[in-house]
């Protein structure tokens with residue numbers, strides 16, 4: 001009996017050593033991966049050695065660019081919010097709508113020439129980075145704040161900010177709370193895994209205000225607890241506050257304090273390690289900025305194709321092969337504008353004067369109107 | 380015999396020899412499993428490397444930067460991630476330990492009630508067991524949190540029990556003793572009283588073993604302890620001042636302060652675990668009692684033991700042997716189920732761990748730590764229960 005065990009152990013040790021020995025040299029693999037990520041022209045070369053490819057299939061899948069994966073799949077998997085009306089919201093009919101959702105559509109328009117080649121993956125604040133890191137989603141467009149830690153440690157790459165926001169605090173009007181200082185000894189409801197819970201801790205410590213955080217996973221639980229009176233206040237991005245307030249049974253009983261606790265630049269996020277995909281997402285956003293700046297809208301985009309302003313001609317793919325450089329069709333930005341709209345159209349549709357939110361553009365205006373939206377040149 | 384076997388062995392090549400084949404198959408399976416594991420681990424490591432976030436536990440030393448609602452130890456946003464995890468671990472231990480104690484008590488009561496000859500008690504116990512065993516725990520927890528504890532009166536309308544306790548949807552507050560001037564002296568008196576009480580109990584127990592007539596040794600010990608504790612209270616009061624005072628909860632500003640408080644989050648997960656697990660324990664207890672042969676009960680009755688005595692002295696000790704092994708797995712379940720605390724906002728290990736995953740981006744590391752901790756909890760519980768099992772067996776002969 002013990003001899004058998006010994007033999008088994010021996011074999012195991014040998015096997016382990018053998019595997020461990022080849023574990024050291026990992027370097028030869030990248031050459032193949034590099035070949036796979038190159039644009040179409042290179043694929044023909046790789047196809048010349050058919051013996052290697054099939055065997056490498058599962059591993060190569062990872063090394064392949066996101067663009068190739070997305071195209072092969074026929075749709076983009078977009079990580080979104082489902083609980084914040086106006087930004088990312090799952091509607092009663094099962095479809096998603098909102099400002100962030102429109103950027104998923106814009107990306108789909110850029111890649112596929114159609115806005116609805118998107119699979120929406122609703123994620124709560126806590127799940128989103130793991131979903132991004134693990135490759136479960138191709139892009140995260142879900143009121144996500146750009147921070148240094150997320151940009152580095154969380155393996156995320158941030159595309160340009162689409163919505164400049166700041167953290168706010170909501171209280172019941174009859175609570176008598178007017179400023180942060182009035183929150184001494186209060187319980188505050190907050191969602192976990194957010195910048196919100198960190199800012200709250202920072203700001204309260206800085207002002208010496210003692211409080212009890214009551215932390216829940218989803219916005220529904222958090223606001224539910226606040227509405228039940230479990231907390232004196234509810235805090236998140238001001239946009240989120242306004243959005244959630246619109247869902248309250250008696251919105252007029254609540255108010256948002258004037259103070260802003262933090263900077264919350266919200267924008268799309270991709271994984272580290274795929275520059276081409278990162279570029280595509282970045283320029284998809286810039287295209288919406290530039291279109292607004294140049295006065296191109298979904299209404300006039302066809303006429304604008306005849307414009308002789310060079311920037312517009314390049315934006316719309318009339319000259320300069322801008323799309324090709326991104327690995328896309330030259331009509332990529334034309335499709336975004338035609339099918340989804342420029343930034344102003346996206347904003348107004350979801351948050352503008354005709355909606356319940358009626359959020360003033362403020363910082364989220366084009367730089368020409370004194371805002372922060374600024375696209376690098378299309379050239 | 381031996382010669383025959385030898386020639387036998389020579390005739391069959393080893394790849395067709397069943398004895399070798401058995402070993403070879405096992406080796407192959409083990410090697411395949413190990414290779415698969417190694418492949419998966421390497422895949423993970425290179426994947427993380429590609430993302431630029433290689434496996435590392437250094438983050439544990441960084442400041443967490445977030446606050447935690449309730450903690451058994453000193454903790455603030457400047458404490459490390461490691462300490463945040465410790466807060467979570469202690470909160471898990473707190474709810475699991477209290478949960479196990481109370482689930483056992485309720486389970487035994489309900490289990491016995493289910494065997495009651497009283498129709499009402501019997502049926503009520505049956506409904507309790509059947510209803511609770513058949514509701515998913517998560518659903519039950521969310522019900523408790525949103526529909527029970529959050530719907531208690533708001534702070535300004537708190538339900539008061541003559542000022543000794545308050546019931547609100549921010550928590551349950553009860554009056555609680557706090558150490559004051561004389562405590563430093565009194566705590567030693569208290570310890571002394573306890574030791575003396577213990578010694579008295581042991582002496583009485585030994586006496587019982589010797590004479591064969593067991594006195595209520597624990598009652599003896601307790602009475603001695605209480606009497607000494609009361610007497611020494613006055614001595615301490617005389618020497619050093621009042622040892623403790625009663626801290627009454629009161630509404631200060633927006634929340635109650637003072638006394639002992641239990642948050643609705645804790646109450647939700649605690650009540651959920653206790654009620655849910657006790658339904659299973661009740662069934663185990665019932666089965667255990669029914670497994671004791673009828674003759675034992677009849678014999679006990681014939682000896683003139685009362686119903687309660689029969690249960691305590693004859694039936695239950697024998698039922699324990701059947702009860703303990705499945706009980707162990709209920710305790711393990713309760714501890715593992717405590718990770719559902721995240722759904723009701725109680726900061727247990729899993730809740731704090733997943734916050735860290737998100738804030739530090741260290742999914743794999745934190746998951747590894749969490750698995751290690753839960754495994755340790757489970758192994759320790761099993762170890763203790765196995766020890767207890769052996770112990771009860773020995774006593775039973």
Ligand SMILES: N[C@@H](CCC(=O)N[C@@H](CS)C(=O)NCC(=O)O)C(=O)O
Pocket residue numbers: 081082083084123124125143144145191193194195196217218219220236237240241244264266
């Ligand atoms: N911008 C902040 C917070 C974003 C956030 O997740 N906010 C919560 C609170 S409103 C939310 O949207 N939750 C939606 C959900 O739980 O599904 C961040 O990036 O950390």
